[in-house]
Amino acid sequence: xxxxxxxxxxxxxxxxxxxxxxxxxxxxxxxxxxxxxxxxxxxxxxxxxxxxxxxxxxxxxxxxxxx
Amino acid sequence: xxxxxxxxxxxxxxxxxxxxxxxxxxxxxxxxxxxxxxxxxxxxxxxxxxxxxxxxxxxxxxxxxxx
DNA sequence: GAATAATGTAACATATAAATTGCATTATGG
DNA sequence: CCATAATGCAATTTATATGTTACATTATTC
Numbered sequence: 514x515x516x517x518x519x520x521x522x523x524x525x526x527x528x529x530x531x532x533x534x535x536x537x538x539x540x541x542x543x544x545x546x547x548x549x550x551x552x553x554x555x556x557x558x559x560x561x562x563x564x565x566x567x568x569x570x571x572x573x574x575x576x577x578x579x580x
Numbered sequence: 581x582x583x584x585x586x587x588x589x590x591x592x593x594x595x596x597x598x599x600x601x602x603x604x605x606x607x608x609x610x611x612x613x614x615x616x617x618x619x620x621x622x623x624x625x626x627x628x629x630x631x632x633x634x635x636x637x638x639x640x641x642x643x644x645x646x647x
Numbered sequence: 648g649a650a651t652a653a654t655g656t657a658a659c660a661t662a663t664a665a666a667t668t669g670c671a672t673t674a675t676g677g
Numbered sequence: 678c679c680a681t682a683a684t685g686c687a688a689t690t691t692a693t694a695t696g697t698t699a700c701a702t703t704a705t706t707c
Binding site for chain 2 (some may be wrong): 663664665666667668
Binding site (some may be wrong): 514519552553554555556558559568569570573 | 581582619620621622623626635636637640641
């Protein structure tokens, strides 16, 4: 479950903490998502996308091996 | 949490049951996602996208009010 | 190089996605 | 019409995303 969140977050000039607050979740969850060890819900993905000004495809669309 | 899954599935010429099997989940979950009453995980969204030959943005990117 | 910010990660609790079973309703075709 | 496929939906269970707390490690800055 790789993704481009870390890059997008840095581009948006946000720390994990800041993004977490903006999105309304905890920093740990951001960390785990960036690390790719788990599988966020769609709603959370969308909220994160809005927060970093990207679309789902830009951040979460990787290739077939989504594991 | 509206989405375009129902349209995409019909375009792909699949029943809920067929899509469910293809994706490896139950028909009920497909139904609930199409209905918009819940919030699938990213991995499931990706798997569904592959199954109906669409991208995340085409199916799950609606507008700001993701609720 | 010490203080602090940013991040990684672990254990446990809670909320909820998804499975399972089952039944009702609505197409669709004979 | 009647049979069957396709779908809607409810109750219960299970798996897991997320919260919470806490501590360790790695930048960064003075």
